[in-house]
Amino acid sequence: MSTDPQSTLRLRFWNQIKPLFEWNDHKRPLGYLIVSALGVGIPAFFAAWLGEFSAGMLACMGGLIIVYMRQTNIPHRMMTLATCAFGFSLSFALGVLTSFDPYLSAFTLLLTVFLATTICRFYSIPPPGSFFFIVAACLARTLPFDISLTAERTGILMFGSMWSCLLALSYGLAQKFFSKSIDIKPCQTEDQHVLAISIESAVISIFVGGGYLLALLTNLENPYWVPISTAAIMQGATFRAIWQRNVHRIFGTVIGMALAWMIFSLAPGPWGLAGLIMILTFIIELLITRNYGLAVIFITPLTVIFAEATVATAEPNQLILSRIFDIALGSFIGYLGGWIIHHPRFVQTIQKWTALR
Numbered sequence: 001m002s003t004d005p006q007s008t009l010r011l012r013f014w015n016q017i018k019p020l021f022e023w024n025d026h027k028r029p030l031g032y033l034i035v036s037a038l039g040v041g042i043p044a045f046f047a048a049w050l051g052e053f054s055a056g057m058l059a060c061m062g063g064l065i066i067v068y069m070r071q072t073n074i075p076h077r078m079m080t081l082a083t084c085a086f087g088f089s090l091s092f093a094l095g096v097l098t099s100f101d102p103y104l105s106a107f108t109l110l111l112t113v114f115l116a117t118t119i120c121r122f123y124s125i126p127p128p129g130s131f132f133f134i135v136a137a138c139l140a141r142t143l144p145f146d147i148s149l150t151a152e153r154t155g156i157l158m159f160g161s162m163w164s165c166l167l168a169l170s171y172g173l174a175q176k177f178f179s180k181s182i183d184i185k186p187c188q189t190e191d192q193h194v195l196a197i198s199i200e201s202a203v204i205s206i207f208v209g210g211g212y213l214l215a216l217l218t219n220l221e222n223p224y225w226v227p228i229s230t231a232a233i234m235q236g237a238t239f240r241a242i243w244q245r246n247v248h249r250i251f252g253t254v255i256g257m258a259l260a261w262m263i264f265s266l267a268p269g270p271w272g273l274a275g276l277i278m279i280l281t282f283i284i285e286l287l288i289t290r291n292y293g294l295a296v297i298f299i300t301p302l303t304v305i306f307a308e309a310t311v312a313t314a315e316p317n318q319l320i321l322s323r324i325f326d327i328a329l330g331s332f333i334g335y336l337g338g339w340i341i342h343h344p345r346f347v348q349t350i351q352k353w354t355a356l357r
Helices: 005-021 030-050 053-068 074-098 102-122 131-140 147-178 194-217 225-233 239-265 270-287 292-308 316-341 344-356
Strands: none
Touching: 030 053, 030 147, 030 270, 053 074, 053 131, 053 147, 053 270, 053 292, 074 102, 074 131, 074 147, 102 131, 102 194, 102 225, 131 225, 131 292, 194 225, 194 316, 225 316, 239 292, 239 316, 270 292
């Protein structure tokens, strides 16, 4: 019985794109989703009340450490969040301190990506892994350089992180005393393949830092989207995952930019943006484990709000079109980096070096 070549080709094509539309059955507790939204959103409401919304976006970025909360025992949970808070503040401070020089800024971003990726992979930190450390480092570079404001800006970010730590502790205690059944998960084991982790982290950091330098040298208006997109793509564990993330990132971003255009066209005030930040965070945490492409649709406008609220916002049409180009460029660079990391020769070389040790 002969097989129709066209049917075989269609089947292969469907098997390739099928994962793009899969809905993973990985649910997160409702309490976690609410706490995540409050951790990122409440600082925005507080900033709107004080009339300092731009500064409040820094606290919202610090509040993002809440996404690293895991269902482990409370001491381990709090230690993880405290360590993430330190990492966020260090990543952010390096960006603020070195943004005056493109080469120094690119080098410190490379160093930040290398350290964040190495540490997250060594301690087997699950997704988002090092991604939001890189986001904090990149968004720090969008701020006008003023060394006298470094401590103030970093302190505001750390206040946001402290708020998220307080929420996480309250949530953990509420689970312990009021929940009848708590599914406490074991702590992540350390990955002992230090050499392999270091080499992969070095490649990722070179592409992310190099993409940022390229964006600076080509005079992109706000080059932070290029390294963010590169890092997002290279988070994939396999080359197929890299390809899927690339497709998800580009198409999700186009739709997300349309959503961002609608938001900025309506010109919402600080209170409206604060409400949107909370809603977007809730939706992202709901979707991120289900379908990455759907989550990107809402990650995009959230990142735009964080970045554009701290600088003079351009006209919506120009803003959206320029960001789409930046993200396409970053996604292409991330795709090349992923191809190198998962190339058979590169993998074999790492395996040989690891075996020698």
